[in-house]
Amino acid sequence: MTAETDTDRELTMSRAMVEAVAHEMREDEEVFLMGEDVADYGGIFSSTTGLLDEFGRDRVMDVPISETGFLGAAVGAAQAGMRPIAELMFVDFFGVAMDQLYNNMAKNTYMSGGAVSVPMVLTTAVGGTYNDAAQHSQTLYGTFAHLPGMKVVVPSTAYDAKGLMHAAIRDDDPVVYMFHKRLMGLGWMPSPEGPKTPVPKDDYTIPFGEADVKREGADVTIVTLGLHVHRALEAAADLADDGVDAEVIDLRTLVPLDTERVLESVRKTGRLVVVDEDYRSFGVTGEIVARAAEGALDDLQAVERVAIPDVPIPYARPLEDEVNPGVEHIVDAVQSVR
Known part of the structure; x- marks a missing residue:
């Protein structure tokens, strides 16, 4: 419902x-x-x-x-x-x-x-x-x-x-x-x-396995979730000033994963950036890129991953800001696949 x-x-x-x-x-x-x-x-x-x-x-x-x-x-x-x-x-x-x-x-x-x-x-x-x-x-x-x-x-x-x-x-x-x-x-x-x-006052459900396109675009697909949906949207707004039209997909659920929605976007844009606050190795970014390669390889021209490097999260604010992907990291990643 x-x-x-x-x-x-x-x-x-x-x-x-x-x-x-x-x-x-x-x-x-x-x-x-x-x-x-x-x-x-x-x-x-x-x-x-x-x-x-x-x-x-x-x-x-x-x-x-x-x-x-x-x-x-x-x-x-x-x-x-x-x-x-x-x-x-x-x-x-x-x-x-x-x-x-x-x-x-x-x-x-x-x-x-x-x-x-x-x-x-x-x-x-x-x-x-x-x-x-x-x-x-x-x-x-x-x-x-x-x-x-x-x-x-x-x-x-x-x-x-x-x-x-x-x-x-x-x-x-x-x-x-x-x-x-x-x-x-x-x-x-x-x-x-x-x-x-x-938010509606009445109850409603969002089906698992249905990603949401938070922003439509034609030049590059940004796939993300959680906090980084908002950072990706901010990055997309900055990129639009430079003439880059980014599509932002919020996965919403990882299990089940809406692979088809990602593939539809990649087939349209040809370029994929995956943004994640989890660690880079053996994680969500690699899984999304792998599924895109398996399902839309002929359309995929370039990919980039933005994630936490494989280090414990630092306490010091400047160091934490350095390892946690920010808007500027997403903008740089999109520019690199252009």
């Missing part, structure tokens, strides 16, 4: 996410929320603000600092017929719970021959650009997309965030919902222009 936007109402991405979660909790008593600082604090990135007041502690639960424990509990609850939403505060923390996530959440439906399903949502904050160093600034959606059994969602706007959250909670498979801190609309971490959008 889709909906037209309400032109008189704009939400931040955090409020759009909360609105979707609240609706689903009202509609289905099996939906509940658990995680670190999701109750009294409302989520450190405002991802759960207000939910405790409406639903109480039986359905909005703060948990001990034991990611293995509470994520394992979420997997068990999902297999028992509930629909948990479990928040992993930072995606960087996934390592301590990887057995629960990859060997249980992602595999148990397959390992049981379909006897059980795992209808849970793992929400987690990704991304840097606010100087929180190597253990709190990674993106890592390529890691989850690489491991089969999980759907992977990465919204870039409030409209998309709400529709994708409705779809994630209703899905009968495990969904990893990865929101970028910089897009949430927090006072202490200002968002770029763009994430705050008109």
Whole structure:
């Protein structure tokens, strides 16, 4: 189900996410929320603000600092017929719970021959650009997309965030919902222009596997997701001043991936730039380029990748700005494929 936007109402991405979660909790008593600082604090990135007041502690639960424990509990609850939403505060923390996530959440439906399903949502904050160093600034959606059994969602706007959250909670498979801190609309971490959008009051879903062309163009295709959708749009505006007409594609989901939308654009423009806040090697940029080569090689004239180099994210602001792709990096990459 889709909906037209309400032109008189704009939400931040955090409020759009909360609105979707609240609706689903009202509609289905099996939906509940658990995680670190999701109750009294409302989520450190405002991802759960207000939910405790409406639903109480039986359905909005703060948990001990034991990611293995509470994520394992979420997997068990999902297999028992509930629909948990479990928040992993930072995606960087996934390592301590990887057995629960990859060997249980992602595999148990397959390992049981379909006897059980795992209808849970793992929400987690990704991304840097606010100087929180190597253990709190990674993106890592390529890691989850690489491991089969999980759907992977990465919204870039409030409209998309709400529709994708409705779809994630209703899905009968495990969904990893990865929101970028910089897009949430927090006072202490200002968002770029763009994430705050008109959002319908009614519920609606955005189907997984449908990328969105955020800007149409004829000269070069820029494929990206998350924060870098907005940086790519800014780069495209700068490039337009130089006579370069860039098309910007927001993948929105990595699993499933809308390969055909990418190929359609590449067949039109002949040039591809993939922009990603994950690491360069063995990641999303390489996968998109490979699929473009497999499906549109005759049309593909030039490619370029823009991503985090294979180093831990630095703490110092100048160093973090150097490794995290900025607008100027995207402009340079587009100019290099011209």
